[in-house]
Amino acid sequence: MLVSAKEMLEKARDGKYAVGQFNINNLEWTKAILLTAQEMNSPVILGVSCGAGKYMTGYKTVVGMVNGMMEELNITVPVALHLDHGTYDQCYDCIKAGFTSIMFDGSHFPIEENLAKTKELVAVAHKLGLSIEAEVGAIGGEEDGVIGRGECADPQECKTIADLGVDILAAGIGNIHGVYPANWEGLSFETLEAVKKAVGDMPLVLHGGTGIPDDQITKAISLGVAKINVNTECQLVFAEATRKYIEEGKDEQGKGYDPRKLLAPGFEAIKATVKEKMELFGSVDKA
Numbered sequence: 001m002l003v004s005a006k007e008m009l010e011k012a013r014d015g016k017y018a019v020g021q022f023n024i025n026n027l028e029w030t031k032a033i034l035l036t037a038q039e040m041n042s043p044v045i046l047g048v049s050c051g052a053g054k055y056m057t058g059y060k061t062v063v064g065m066v067n068g069m070m071e072e073l074n075i076t077v078p079v080a081l082h083l084d085h086g087t088y089d090q091c092y093d094c095i096k097a098g099f100t101s102i103m104f105d106g107s108h109f110p111i112e113e114n115l116a117k118t119k120e121l122v123a124v125a126h127k128l129g130l131s132i133e134a135e136v137g138a139i140g141g142e143e144d145g146v147i148g149r150g151e152c153a154d155p156q157e158c159k160t161i162a163d164l165g166v167d168i169l170a171a172g173i174g175n176i177h178g179v180y181p182a183n184w185e186g187l188s189f190e191t192l193e194a195v196k197k198a199v200g201d202m203p204l205v206l207h208g209g210t211g212i213p214d215d216q217i218t219k220a221i222s223l224g225v226a227k228i229n230v231n232t233e234c235q236l237v238f239a240e241a242t243r244k245y246i247e248e249g250k251d252e253q254g255k256g257y258d259p260r261k262l263l264a265p266g267f268e269a270i271k272a273t274v275k276e277k278m279e280l281f282g283s284v285d286k287a
Contacts (some may be wrong), residue, residue, distance in 0.1 A: 002067065005080035005101040005227070006131040006167045008043040008227060009203040012226040017282030018206075018217075022274055023084060023231035025052050028238075031067060032270040040275060042283040043078040045101070047229060050090050053083075059097035060177070067098075077287035080131065084229070088117050091149050095128065103133035111157055115164065116181050121163045133205060133227075134161050137172025143188035152191040162199040169203040170205035171195045173220075179211055187216050188221065190232050196224040203227060210236075214280060221282065230277055237273050238266035 005019075005161040012019045024030045024046050028042055037044035037237025039227065053059050066081055082101035086161060089168035091102045104121050118134050125132040153171040173195070174188040187206075203226035206212075209234035212220075217228065245265045250256045278284050 002070070002081050002100045004129055004131040004167075005045055005082060005133075007017070008045075008078050008080065008169055009131075009226045011286070012043075012283065013201065013224065014167050015282075015286065016221065017286060018137075018221045018226050018272070019045055019283050019286075020277050020281050021047040021082060021084070021205075021229045022277075023047040023049060023229070024053065025235075026056065027065065027069075028267045029234065029270060030069055031073070032267050033274055034073060034079065035091040036271045036274040036278070037077050037079065037287075038073070038075050040278045040283075041077060041285045041287045042278045043287050044278075044283075045080045045082050045227065047082050047084040047231065048094075048099075049084045049231075050086060050111075052136075053090075053094075056128050059083075059094050059099065063098040075149045082131075082133070085135075088121070091121055092124075095124065095130065095255060101131040102184070103168075105134070105135050107243050111160070115160065118161060118166065119164045126165065131210060132209075133168040133170060134164070134166040135170040135172075135205075135207075138211055152188050153195060153215045154196040155191070158195045159198040162202050165258060166202075168203050168205055169195075170207055173206075175206060175208040175212065177206070179236075187212065187220060189219060192220060192223050192225070195203075205229065217280060228277075228281055230273075233277075234270045236272050237269035241265035241269040 008019050022033045048090045049061055056062050080101045083099055083103055085105040086103055091104050094102055104118055106117050122132055137151040151172045158171050159177045174192045205227040206220050206225045207229045237260045251262055
């Protein structure tokens with residue numbers, strides 16, 4: 001059964017570990033992440049970007065696939081199904097479809113408009129028992145057309161958003177989506193500390209978890225980050241493993257063209273990456 005992300009992230013905050021949000025793109029991604037979470041006895045958040053939701057034919061399809069898979073695979077660890085970087089309308093679409101957590105990305109709006117829309121969505125989400133994440137300070141890179149420059153959030157704006165009653169807050173601290181460039185300056189821990197001081201006990205989110213050095217991840221967790229988003233890294237290892245299978249000509253051996261065989265190396269690569277991240281984040285045996 002799908003659950004809200006609120007309780008698992010409050011436990012993570014108190015226990016000084018983080019729960020991974022691993023974005024799903026299709027059946028292979030979903031199956032790999034769920035099985036690994038069960039094997040590691042770890043809570044997990046399945047992230048769905050707007051583009052991925054559309055690719056999978058819509059949010060109702062995603063909910064049906066995840067619920068069916070959890071039942072068939074006997075998944076008993078806490079799992080939240082979370083809209084990643086949702087627009088105002090997409091938040092409502094996911095609420096209706098059966099998601100258990102939403103993120104309203106109003107960071108590109110003027111702060112007043114962001115506040116008004118966030119306040120409305122908080123009331124709706126909480127009435128239905130969903131968790132809601134908000135963002136202050138755009139995350140760099142591109143996520144389905146939403147582009148940010150890696151800004152550092154204003155701690156006072158973070159407090160203003162937090163005071164609306166959101167359950168989780170994503171604050172820009174110099175992080176970006178996608179592959180980090182060679183000249184990336186690293187996370188701004190000064191900003192993170194200031195945000196934590198401003199918002200108190202609220203669980204914080206680190207977007208763009210791919211490519212951040214392990215020591216910076218660990219430090220961010222110690223400073224209040226309870227949710228870390230991973231997407232690009234799973235995509236990269238899936239592509240690399242699939243390419244290797246093709247280049248070695250294995251698709252031409254016997255029935256190597258069967259998609260169950262063709263996609264298996266990428267599937268296993270995702271599982272290995274998710275396992276590695278759960279160990280790094282400290283969520284193993286925290287279900």
